[in-house]
Amino acid sequence: METIDLSVFSLGLTFLLLAVPVILSLVYGLGLIKSLFYSAARMTIQLVLIGIFLKYLFLWNNALINLSWLIVMICVAVFSAVKSSAVKISKIVIPCFFSFSIATFAVIMYLNIVVIPIDNIFDARYLIVLGGMLLGNSLRGNIVGISTFYKNIRNDTKKYLYVLSLGASRYEALLPYIRESINLALKPTLAAMATMGIVALPGMMTGVILGGADPEVAIKYQIMIMVAIVTSTIISVVLTILMTLPACFSRYGVLRQDVFINKNGYQNKRRKAK
C-alpha cells in the first residue's frame, strides 16, 4: 500500500483549518491569534528543518551521530521540563539530565536488544524515533511531577515541618509528596493507555499505518511503545525527584527557599532554611 504524498499546495490547504480558531478567538476575545500563528510558524519551520535533518540522519545512520542527536533531544526535553517548573534551572538541570538519560537509554536498549531485537542497536530509525516518543512523554510527566512535588511541599510547609518534628526521617516526611507527584505525573499516560485504540489512534500507529505497514504490525509496535512510555516516564519522574533532593533540601531536611523562581512564597517570610 503506497502512502499518498502531500503536495506543498495540499499542505497549504491544511492551514485553512486555522481559520476556525482565528474566528473563535475573535468571537470570544481569546487573544489567541498571535500565539496561534507564532506556534504554527514555529512548528512548520522546526519540522521542515528536522525533516531535512532526519533524512540525512537516516541516510548516514552513524551510531555516533545518532547518539549525539539523542543527547541533544534529551537536553531540549530537560530544559523544557525544568523551565516549566517553579524551581530554578541551575538547581535541578543536571540531576534532570541524568534522570532523563538513564530512563530513556535503559528502556530503548531493552527494546532494541531484547524485545525487537535489532543488529544495530543505535539504528536511527529506532533510536531516534523511539527516543523522541519516550522523551516527549517523560517531559510531560516531569513537568507535572517536579511542579507538584516542590509546590506541594512549599504550600504544606507547616505540616511537613510538623512531621519532621515527630521524628520522621527525611524519606518518611517526603514519601506522601513523592507518591502524589508520581501518581499525578503518570495519570495522563495511564488514561491515554486505557483508552488507546478506542478514543484515539495514537501517533505512532497512525504514522506506521499511513506509512504503508500492516495495521497488525502497527498495533504490536503501539503496545510496545505504550508500555515503554509508562516505564520510562515513571523511571524518569522517580529519578528526577530523588536526584534533585540534595540540591533542594538542606541536610536538616528543610526545603531551601532559594530554589524557587518566585521568592514571594509564604515560607520565605516565615522561615529561613538552612
Added chain:
Amino acid sequence: MIQFKNVDLSFNGKKIINNLSFEIKQGEKVVFSGKSGSGKSSVFNLLLGFTDPDSGKIIFKEKHVDEKSVWDVRKDVAYIDQDVSLGDGKVAELFNFVSGLKANALLDFNERKFDELLTYFELEKDIPDKDTGDLSGGERQRLSIVIAILLKRDIFFLDEVTSSLDGHLKQKVVDYFVAEKEWTCLVNSHDSIWLDSPGVKIFDLEEGKWRP
C-alpha cells in the same frame, strides 16, 4: 540539658535574636515571654533545625545541634505548634501515620491511655472517626497535645498551644504539664495562666534574661 550560647539570628536583614544565652535543666518548666516578633517561635525553630543561627551555639543534651544531631533532637522532643497542621483525612489515619514512623515504632499507642487523655482534655470519644478538617481550632490544639503526650517523650516545645482554648481548658493543659515533674517544658505563651503558674520560670526574650 538545653543551652543557647550567644546566639544571633536575623532574617531579611532584621535582627530577630540578639546574643541570646540561657540554660534549661531537666524537669524545668520555662515560659518565654516577649511581644510578637521577639523571637519566641524562633527559639523552637533553631532547636529543631528549621532555622539556622547567624552565630552562636545551641546545645541539646550535651551535643551541638547540627545536621547530624538534629535528627536525634526531633526524636527526643514533642513539638506542638499553635496552628498545627494535621493534614487531610481521618484522625485515625493521622494516628496510624504518626505511629508508623520508625522513630515511634516501639511506642504503644494503647487505647487506655488514649481514652484517659481524651477524657481529661474533654475531647469526644469518636474523634478518631472525624476528619481533621472538621475539627475546631481548640480541638486541633488538644488533639496535637494528646499526640505529643502519646509519643512518650520527656521534652516538650509548646508554642502557644492554649491560644484557642477557654480558661478552664487552658488551666487543665497547664496543670497536666506542670504536674509531670520529669518533663522539661519550653513554652511560648501570652497566657497569664502559664506565666502565673507556680514552679514555672520565665525568660524574658526582649531583655534576654530570667525574670526574678
